[in-house]
Amino acid sequence: MSEKTQKNSWFKGLSKEFKRIIWPDKMTVAKQTAAVVSVSVVLGIIIAVVDFVAKYGVDLLVK
Secondary structure (H helix, E strand, O other): OOOHHHHHHHHHHOOOOOOHHHOOOOOHHHHHHHHOOOOOOHHHOOOOHHHHHHHHHHHHHHH
16 A cells, blocks of 8 residues: 555544534633633633632731
């Protein structure tokens, strides 16, 4: 089998796989995006609070 035939076969397989994908609708994408953004914000706040408390604790121990 030549290299060109292998590439064509690979792209045909890739095309078939892309046709099998069930793409989510806009509402699902919006909900999942909102969930990811809100979890990221909450985790960012938690990390900032833990960082502040740790810094404050270290400052108390050093002084």
